[in-house]
Amino acid sequence: MKKLFSILLAAALLLPPAGMEWNGSPAIAAGDKKFQPGVEAFIQGTYLGHANELPDPNESLEVLQTYLSAKGSPKELDTFKGLVNKFPDSRHAHVGLAMAYYNEFSAKKDKKFAKLALEHELKAAEIALSYGNVLYTAWVKQMALDAGTPEAAVGLFDKVLAAQPDHYFTNLHRAEMLNAMGKQADAEASFKKAIDVREAGNIDAHAAYAEFLITAGRYEEALVNTILIGENAYYIDFLHGYALEKLGKGAAAQASYTKFTEFSQAFPAPAKFKIDGSAYQAGIAFEQSKSAAKSGDNTVNAVIGPEVVAASTNLSWAITCEAGGESVGGMRMVGWSIRQRVNRGSTKVGGVTCLSVTNAGSTMDAKYGDVICQSKQYSGVSCDTSDNVTKxxxxxVRTATTNQVAFDVYNGLVPDPYTGYCPTGTRSSTTYCSATCTGATNNTTSFTTQTPHSFLSYSHAPLWGCAITAGAVCGNGGSDNYFDYNNANN
Structure with missing residues (x-):
């Protein structure tokens, strides 16, 4: 099994890191990756085995043990302060302290904690860059906004783009930051660049740019400049419907809204795009606005729909927690592993249970929550007592892309990226990672024994050992790329 781990590790280092915002070329060759004594064995049983969390060559076993034990503990802040003082060049020490400070900010709303969080998140990002990796740009953006120092984030983004001008996530997050700073012309240039360099299927830049144009009242441009052909993008359909309604084209608006209506039941539209009295938006769920929530106003002219937790919502969380920043195919792969567990249950080889799955519940929402929140399975998620993912x-964090991938996988509208299996319809191409199921109708329950049942990662490999064959698919960047694949009967 140790040999298997070494093989998976080598493969992981040649692929784009899981959860990492990656620019398309491996930053570290497998032969160049070194670990401090004891680290390789330690990370096998933890989510530090995910490639975006792989320790840097300078990080000791003590750092990583403390990092895992301190997160979420009552003395989290003090522990990470001490860790940074002792190991000032450790990426995990700094990102741990950054999140501890940010938790303080979230609880107390004191901006000084946001500034301290940003300081250490920037340090962690700089350390990652010194090893050729781009990490944490989304959180740098958010912390800079909360701290009121957006120029600090732009400085990091500019440094990344000077070396890697086509880095998708950095261009996108730079655009969003510049927009928040009121620098619309520069922001628009970065939005356009992000759209130019994005991977097919990732709709985040299109969604953000459409919102940007709509907010500026540039409705015609929003319709022309954010068109996606041959890709499912129901939130963008909604935004196009909004633009059309604002242009007085009600029938066309309703046609676009119709595509979004079912999707909105799991992923409500932002309250700011609710048009009071609109007959065309009937049936669309919107996020609960703060004013409506306080007033108790749930009339038809208020936003419709409180916060929703559905199977697709939890699935989107799991996808972003396990594969955020990866290729769309890598996201689908995580989603399909969960769909398989929900519908297939435990796996047996020779009559012996090889993978034990909990998928209890009378509804699909309950089943998905049970599978995703099963202990020691999807280690990237944090669940509440009701088996709902909270963060x-x-x-x-969830995005328009992870929401779309979750909806498509849950409803069987895209194929399993390993075998190309479509529950209904016909696979549109032999490129399983980006194909759709042409002519598909919603199917939430089908599975096949030929489809990968669960992904095999560092923490999983020693525990299961029932893989008949394993393969790397979709450019998923870590050991998660290896599925526990078998032709066994349940």
């Missing part, structure tokens, strides 16, 4: 244990 990621890393710094990933």
């Amino acid at each position: 990621c244990t890393n710094t990933n």
